[in-house]
Amino acid sequence: METKLTELVSKLKAAAGENLKAVVLYGSAATSEYQSAHSDVNVLCLLERAALSDLEKLHFVAEWWMNEKNPPPVIFTHEELLRSADVFAIELLDMKHRHRMLYGEDFLEKMDVPLKLHRLQVERELRNNWMRLRQAVLAAEPRKRVRLAIMLSSLPTFCVLFRHALIGLAQPEPHTKREAVDGVAALTGADASGFHAMLDLRAGKIKEREIDPESALQTYLEFVEIATNEVDRRFETR
Secondary structure, eight states: OHHHHHHHHHHHHHHHGGGEEEEEEEGGGGSTTOOTTTOOOEEEEEESOOOHHHHHHTHHHHHHHHHTTOOOOEEEEHHHHHHHTTTTHHHHHHHHHSEEEEEEOOHHHHOOOOOTTHHHHHHHHHHHHHHHHHHHHHHSOSOHHHHHHHHHHHHHHHHHHHHHHHHHTTOOOOSSHHHHHHHHHHHHOOOOHHHHHHHHHHTTSSOGGGOOHHHHHHHHHHHHHHHHHHHHHHHHTO
C-alpha cells in the first residue's frame, strides 16, 4: 500500500501542479484496523480550484487509482471544506481523528467541525442504513454466503455510526469498531453477538462454517433496531 500511495502522490503532483495543496489518507487505512481484504484506501485531495478543466487533468490519475481497486479520490477546495463542516460532521470528524497526511499541510488538524447538526445527521444515517439493511435482506436469497455478505458489507458503516452516536451522547469516543459496538451494547443492553461474529470473521479469527447465519443475522438486525431507536430516544431528551 505504501508504494502505491507514494506513486499516487507523485502522479497527482505531476498532473495538478501548484493546484494541488494537500493529499490525505483517511479512514481505516490510516489506522491499525486496516485489512487489505476488506478495507478501502480512501484519499482526499485538496485543490486550489476544482473546475471542470482542473478535474480533467486528474482523470487519468483517478483512472489508474481505481484500476488498483480503490475508490476515486474525494476532491475539495479548502473553502468548500470549511462551508461543509457542519453538514458533513460525521465524515469530517472521522477524517480529523483518523487520517495521515501524504502531502501538504495538515489542514484537518486545525479544522473546527461544528456539532450543531451532528446528532441530526447521526440519527438520519442510522435510520437510512437500517432501512437499507432490511431492503437488502428482503431482496436476497436466504443462503449463508449471501447473508454473511450483507452483514459484512454493512458492518463498517454501522460501526462508524455507532461511534458517532456515542460521541453525540457525550460517551467516551471508541477507537475501534469493536469498541463502538461494545459501547452501544453497554448503553442499550442489546445482544452484540451478531456484530461480534462479523468482526471476528472479518479479522480472520473464525471461519464461515463456525457461524450460524440465521442466528447471526437475527441478532444483527435486532441490534441495529434497538440501537437506532435508543439513540433517537436519547437524542430527543438532550
